[in-house]
Amino acid sequence: MGDVTVVGAGVFGLATAWACARRGAKVRVIDRTGIAAGCSGGVVGMLSPHAPERWNETKEFQFQSLIAAESMWREVEDTSGLLTGYDRVGRLQPIDTERALELARERAVNADEHWQGKALWRVIAAKDAEDWCPKSETGLVIHETLSARVHPRKACLALAEAIRRKGGVVEVGDAQTLEGKVIWATGVAGLRELSAHFGKTVGNGVKGQAAVLGLDARGVPITSAGDVLVVPHADGTVAVGSTSEREFSSEDQTDTQLDDLIARACDVFPMLASAPIVERWAGVRPRAKSRAPMLGVHPLNGDQYIANGGFKIGFGMAPKVGEVMADLVLEGIDTIPERFRPEASL
Structure with missing residues (x-):
């Protein structure tokens, strides 16, 4: 089956590495900052479909991914011995x-x-x-x-451990020596590299913000009310997210937009008003120009591959992304939708 090196330990990189490891490939994942160190280390974890109208191959891909999510995350939990926080709660x-x-x-x-x-x-x-x-x-x-929720950080840690238990390697460091078939899943940094090379915007980073509140509402459905997302998690907390900022001065610090978001969430669910704020989170999400995932042959390295552009739907798309990337890299079978190909953003 050969070696596979995945650069990037966010959800796209880990899901792709997991799909390859399950098929018997010898897998190495390397990330310069660590597992889920970027936006995949967020706190919301809402897995929801687009509206079921004007059906197309993109929505079919997303639907199949959401349906496949339960079996994937359960297998990851069984293999790793760690919880992912997944539940199809609606x-x-x-x-x-x-x-x-x-x-x-x-x-x-x-x-x-x-x-x-x-x-x-x-x-x-x-x-x-x-x-x-x-x-x-x-x-x-x-x-x-159809909707479900997952705990992003716990899910990525479980994926990494499941890969290790399949004989793979997950490590922190610079990608200096790349062996076998190489997949770049480097998020915002990868999109910026492509934009710099082509002299135009191929993709960029969009800042998101969210908060975790100390309210136990485990097992109930997630809610979307306008742009307010409310996700009760299995650990007895509720995540509220998330804002979007294309222009921002800091990638790390939350600001008044998050205060406004929390206030609007309390208007949707008044019981949240008395819940303590456990954590405030901010991160930058990779948004390809097409707004869809960027999957396939790497635009700069024709013998390598790319899995990027998860933006707001990365965890929901990850089960199917991992499988189609494993099909392409290991079997030479290309079932990637046209809109998901790198050319759609170039």
Whole structure:
């Protein structure tokens, strides 16, 4: 099967290395700053689909990835002996206008067509969502059962340990000696390198911010209300995220945008107002020009490969990304959607 070297220990790099290791490849993962040291070390971990309308190969790819997530993360847990925080808890979304209600009902029909009976999208009364339900102006909410959550940091640590237990190596250092088939999964740094080489924006970093609150709501659905994401985790905390800033002065420090986000989350779920803030997080997420993952042959090194551009959907896409990259690198089988190819951002 040969050797595989993955540069980058974020979720795309680790998921690709795991898929290769499962197939018997000798895998080495190397990252100059450590496992999930970038945006994959975040705190939100919301795995949700785009709306099930105007169906295309991108949405089909995402759907298949979300369906595959449970078996992947369970196998990672079994192999590593570590928890990932994964659970397919579903999602609630408030319906605040009559137009939003009309769209929600149209999308329920689309989900019935495209989700193959593996998940549901339904409009229900907010009172039927039990005690954990976002405020809704119409008294109705969307309840879909495809969404899940995972704890990003724990999931990456579990992936790294699972790779080791398959005989692979995961280490911190500079990628000076690269052996076998090489996959670059270097996030923002990799996108900046491509932009500098081509003299135009191929991708960039978008700052995101989130917070962890000390409220035990484990097992209930995640919620998206506008741009407010609320994710109850299995460790008895609730993550609130996340903002997006294309122009920012610091990659590390959170600012008033996060205070505003927390306030809006408390408006959606008033019980959050009394919960202590356990952690404030900020990080820079890799956004390719196409806004889709960048997968395939590396634009600068034709005998190497790239897996980048996870942006806000990296963990949701990771199960399928790992498999299609392993197909390409190990078997020479290319099933990558056209929009996901590097050329779409060049």
